[in-house]
Amino acid sequence: MELKKHDIIADAYNQFRLYGFKSVTMDDLARTIGISKKTLYELFKDKDELVLEAVKYMLNNNQCDTEEIFKNSNNAIEQIFGILGLMEKMVRGLNLICYMDMQRYYPASYKYLEEHKKNYLYKCIISNLQQGISEGYYREEIDLEIITRFRMESALLVFQNNLFPQDKYDIVKVNNEIFTNFIYGIISIKGYKLISKYLQKS
Numbered sequence: 001m002e003l004k005k006h007d008i009i010a011d012a013y014n015q016f017r018l019y020g021f022k023s024v025t026m027d028d029l030a031r032t033i034g035i036s037k038k039t040l041y042e043l044f045k046d047k048d049e050l051v052l053e054a055v056k057y058m059l060n061n062n063q064c065d066t067e068e069i070f071k072n073s074n075n076a077i078e079q080i081f082g083i084l085g086l087m088e089k090m091v092r093g094l095n096l097i098c099y100m101d102m103q104r105y106y107p108a109s110y111k112y113l114e115e116h117k118k119n120y121l122y123k124c125i126i127s128n129l130q131q132g133i134s135e136g137y138y139r140e141e142i143d144l145e146i147i148t149r150f151r152m153e154s155a156l157l158v159f160q161n162n163l164f165p166q167d168k169y170d171i172v173k174v175n176n177e178i179f180t181n182f183i184y185g186i187i188s189i190k191g192y193k194l195i196s197k198y199l200q201k202s
Contacts, residue, residue: 005043008033013054020097021051022105048106055102055109059116062090066124076132077191081198083124084179088172091158096166099159117152125151129186137191147186154178 011033015024026047030037044050069082102110126148132138157163158175180199187195 009053009057012050013057016054017094017098020095021101048108051106052109055112063120075135076128077137077194077198079128087175091171091175096159096161100161121152122148137188137194138186139188142186151182154182
């Protein structure tokens with residue numbers, strides 16, 4: 001049953017990321033997944049719970065991929081470009097209404113996302129900055145606390161549909177532009193030489 005529940009959460013997440021959390025109903029999910037609505041409600045008490053599980057599923061997968069990138073990278077710049085690739089994979093094909101839906105209709109899921117950002121994302125960013133400074137690739141005079149919080153918030157700008165409407169902007173390009181401006185703001189002269197090859201690849 002647990003395996004089945006995990007598969008249902010994965011299928012539900014795929015539907016949500018395409019069409020948004022609000023517009024996809026439990027009837028839609030039952031029909032798409034190929035199970036009865038009764039079975040769906042036996043596993044999840046309501047849609048709010050299923051949305052929360054889908055958000056947890058997304059963040060858990062993202063965390064596993066992030067840890068793999070950190071473990072296998074040779075330096076801080078390779079790390080941060082690996083994360084850029086991960087973000088590109090995440091936003092490509094994502095309906096930005098998801099983020100707005102969470103804010104408006106699913107407070108428990110949005111709170112979970114915010115807690116994940118404040119804890120795990122914060123830890124990852126500050127760790128990368130500290131490593132980059134120690135390696136000489138980032139400017140040693142940057143204020144770690146300020147730049148960590150700046151990166152946390154700027155990384156989420158791509159999801160603000162009111163700033164970058166999806167019908168007018170390529171969200172992958174928006175994400176890359178925000179990232180490029182961030183990385184150029186923190187690198188040292190030594191780091192500048194290294195990022196050129198990564199930017200060409202990306």
